[in-house]
Amino acid sequence: MFTLFKRVLIGQPLKSKDLGEQKLNKTKALAILSSDALSSVAYGPEQILLVLMALGAAAYWLSIPIAVGILVLLVALVLSYRQIIFAYPHGGGAYVVSKENLGVNSGLLAGGSLLVDYILTVAVSISAGTDAITSAFPSLHGYNVLIACLLVVLITILNLRGLTESASVLAYPVYLFVAILFLTIAVGLYKVLTGQISPELHTSFGTPIAGLSLFLLLRAFASGSSALTGVEAISNAIPNFKSPAPSNAAKTLAAMGILLAILFSGIVFLAYYYGISPKTEETVVSQIASATFGRGIMYYIIQGITAMILVLAANTGYSAFPLLAVNLAKDKYIARMFTVRGDRLGYSNGILFLATASILLIIMFKGQTEHLIPLYAVGVFIPFTLAQTGMLVKWLREKPAGWRVKLTINAIGAAISFLVMIIFFITKFPQVWPVLIFLPLIVLFFRSIHKHYEDVGDQLRISSCEPHKPIEGNVFVIPVAGITHVVENTLNYAKSLHPDQIIAVYVAFDKESEKGFEEKWSHWQPDVRLVTLYSQYRSIIQPLTKFVDTVEYKAKESNFQVTVLIPQFIPKKRWHNALHNQSSLLIRAFLLYRRDLIVTTVPYHFKK
Template sequence: MLSAVKRFLIGRPLKSGQLGEQKLNKTKALAILSSDALSSVAYGPEQILLVLVTVSAVAFWYTIPIGIGILILLLALILSYRQIIFAYPHGGGAYVVSKKNLGINPGLIAGGSLLVDYILTVAVSVSSGTDAITSAFPGLHPYNVVIACALVVLITILNLRGITESASILAYPVYLFVLALFILIGVGLYKIATGQVPPTLHAPIGTPVAGISLFLLLRAFASGSSALTGVEAISNAIPNFRDPAPNNASKTLMAMGTLLAILFAGIVFLAYYYGIVPNEKETVVSQIASTTFGRNFLYYFIQATTALILVLAANTGYSAFPLLAVNLAKDKYIARMFTVRGDRLGYSNGIMFLATASIILIIAFKGRTEHLIPLYAVGVFIPFTLAQTGMLVKWIREKPKGWLGKLIINFVGALISFTVMMIFFITKFGQVWPVLIFLPLIVYIFHAVKRHYEAVGDQLRITTCEPALPVEGNVMIVPVAGITHVVENSINYAKSLSPDQIIAVYVAYDRESERKMEEKWKQWQPDIRLVTLLSPYRSIIQPLTKFVDTVEYKASESHYRVTVLIPQFIPKKSWHNILHNQSSLLIRAFLLYRKNIIVTTVPYHLKK
């Protein structure tokens, strides 16, 4: 039943040789890897206005120079990550760049920041999209958390079906959003050019503004820079591209940068020219669309595609998180399970972990994750800064042809990224301070996992581990709960292995049951020694493990090993298991951690 449901949801398994078919072309890659960056156009310009409105509406003309500054930062980031794609064509992005050029800890900080950021991407994006849905249908508002979790599950299933299949489905809403905004910006600019929009709605550029300060402008710049989240995703996901992967990734990155620049600049300019004032009840994009078209089909088309892109921005996390996790797992900083491909050749463990963590966040914050946005943004600019600085070190160290131009690009990117990061820390410390706790904690966990894998490797390696002790024979211990076919099956198996060294062990709760068991055993198995253990407190585990430890201590002196054969009956139907106490599983769980004890389960399958 479960297998049939899995096949229906996920699809049939793919052969390893079909991996090449799961690579992305540029069109699909642009859709699923750019959704996070493109969706930020819906809220990035609004973040600038929210800061400036604290002074006055006259200050809105500063959105133009601030927008130009953000576009310069975008250009520096795009050119820098293009260089990263060719310098490190196997993916990994900021993690690999920082680790190779700045050292292990900066690399782990970058990697840890991005892992957390991708989890926040899913939680914040889905919650924002859910808010858009419940705003249109107020009756659904009490079900915000349920709807958000259902959307995460839906996107997770799509990604478990394989990156190509999910891209084929999710590409349509992304390109519809781009089309909708192009129509909005085009019609808006046409109306401005033809004089249909009065120029009195906004203050002219250069108008003096009382109370404006450099600090406030920097804060507005940092808030608007949240539109650049997701820019790094393509450099992390190079292995998902068709060959030649670096060339295709580079072209996709340039296309994403161009689209993002046009859409961001267009929305910023229209918001300024229309004199849009942000408010809680209606987004900036909604106000622009309403002013441009009125409340007609095109308005609702723009609103619908905006809600869709906010939800589907989560897919960037699903595309980049598993590949970043693979790089960390290959370096032994997180569990090796993240390197395993699933039935559809995707890294399904990474996908499932991301979905689970995102749902936990959504439930914990009751779907109101908007106050996580500053944490989400600063989590991006930490790896931005480290990646740019790492490339600076690389060019200075290697000095390849044309290195000076590359150095300047990375220097500008590093400087602006660091400035934005520090502005976030200074102006929104109350919201971003958890970074100072969880990042060192994550780095500590990375190192602990690495130490564990190294310790395991040292102990398993034949050239370095202790020589195995000689084994002269086996003492077989069989815990018995009565005289049954299950016990008979286990005793017969023990006789086939070591007929002269078998000890049956029965735990009695009172003297009467102890006496009856001894009498029955003498008649049934007179050749097999039975040891009865009295347990007045009705514990099976404690007396049994104590007995096993005693036998093991004596057996080790003669180079004998102790094997505990645990009888276990297997019901015909799996649900029958809940009707029986699972004492055999408990005994096994306790004994597995006993040194020099071999634990074996002897199954007996019931027929009805």
């Protein structure tokens, strides 16, 4: 039943040789890897206005110069990451660049930041998409968290079905979103140029503002920089591109940068000219659409497509998180299960982990986008800064042809990224301080995992292990609960291996049952030694483990190996397991981690 349900949800398994067919062309890659960056224009400009709102509507003209500064940062990042794509064509982005050029700890810091950021990508995108839905339908405001969680489940299933399938679904909404925003901006500009929008709705450019400070300007700039999240995703996902992967990735990055710059500039300008002020119950894009087209069918189309792209923008996280996890897992810094491909050739363990963590975040923050965005943005600018700095070190060390130009580009990118990161910490410290705690903890966690894998390797390596003493004989201990076919099956198996000794152990809760069982056993299996243990506190585990300790101690003197054979019946239907006390599983759980003891389950399958 479960297998059938799984096949309906994610489709039939794909063969390993079909992996090449799961690569992306530039058109699909732009949709699947740029959806996060492009969709951020739906909330990036709003973040600028939320800060300027403290000074009043007269300060909204400042959004224009702030937007220009953000565009300069965008150009620097696109040029910088273009160089990373060609320098590191196998992907990995900031993690690989930082680890190779700045050291392991810097790489782990970048990798940890990005892993957290991709989780936040999903949480922020889904929450923002939910906001767009509830802006159009205010009666749904009370169900934000539930809607967001259901949307995470939906997009997770889409990704489990495979990369090309999710890209095919994503391409249409992404390009539709770009087209509808271009149309909105074009119609809005037309209305502005033809005088249909009253200039009295906004203050004049350069209007003096009381209470203006550098701190507030920097805070608005940092908040608006959240529109640049997702720029790095393409450099992390180069292996997903069709050949030649680096060239296709670079072209996709350039296309994304151009589209993002146009859409961001257009939304910021229209928001300023329309005199739009942020509202809790309605997004800025919703207000622009309403002012441009009215609350007619076109408005609901825009809101629907915006909600769709914001939800599907989470797919950037689903594309980049598993690939980054693979790089970390190959370097032994996270669990190796993240390197395993699922039935549809995607890294399904990474996808499922990402979905679970995102749902937990949405529930913790109650789906409130404005509380998630500061953590989201600062998590991006840490690896931005580390990646650009790593490239500086690389160019200074290698000095290839044209290295001075490359050095200059990365120096500008590193400086601006570092500046924005510091601004975030200074201006939004109450919201981003957890980063200073959980990122070092993540690095320590990575280190502890790496040490574990190194220790495992040392202990598995034959050349480095101490030689084991030869086994001179075997003793089998069999816990028995009665005289049954299950016990008989285990005894027959034990006898077939010809051990030196077989000991059946029965734990009795009263003296009468102890004596009665001994009599029955002597008639049924007279050639197998029976040891009965009386448990006055009705515990099976305690007396059994004490007896096993005694047998082990005596066996070591003769270099004998002790094996506990656990009889276990297997019901025909899985749900029948809930009707039994599963003593065999409990015994196994207690004995499994005991040193130098072998624990084996001997199953007996029921027929009905």
